[in-house]
Amino acid sequence: MQTASTNIGERMGRSQELSDSKRGPVIGGQLGNKSIRDISWLLNIPRSTVSGIITKWKQLGTTATQPPSGRPRHMTGGGQRMLKRTVRRSHQLSAESIAKDLQTWCGLQMSPTTVRRELHGMGFHG
Structure with missing residues (x-):
């Protein structure tokens, strides 16, 4: 059994995005009536990330990364x-x-x- 303290090297940094292969099980856990805490513990993902994925899925129907809104600030x-x-x-x-x-x-x-x-x-x- 893995614990959060043994996998500190695998934890996401602030600038990294969660891969599609990890977003799917989050939604699967939600559909299986698991709590956010349980999903977070099982997948070793922060609760805020799990909550954000579930919220995005409920609102948009997808977990794919959306392009930023608004016009670009600078030239390419x-x-x-x-x-x-x-x-x-x-x-x-x-x-x-x-x-x-x-x-x-x-x-x-x-x-x-x-x-x-x-x-x-x-x-x-x-």
Whole structure:
């Protein structure tokens, strides 16, 4: 029999996600009328994680990881590299012309305000 204290190395860290192979038994335990404490003890998973999985399953009907809501906060790496390359080639371009160039060359749709904000964040000023 395993106890929580002997499997400290197997415990999840905060940044790790529980695999699908472990989420299934949590739902199986719930359907088998096991308590959250029993499921937690049997699978060696924190009670808060078990509770979260069960809540998500009841609300959404799935235990799959959902994409984050809202728009992305920053450009992707490829877009930043392209923007930096464009500005380094010619320093005199306006934000409007850079936005049009990025749309033409790599299909990135970006407003001039976004171009200014991203350039400012990269250390280009003026």
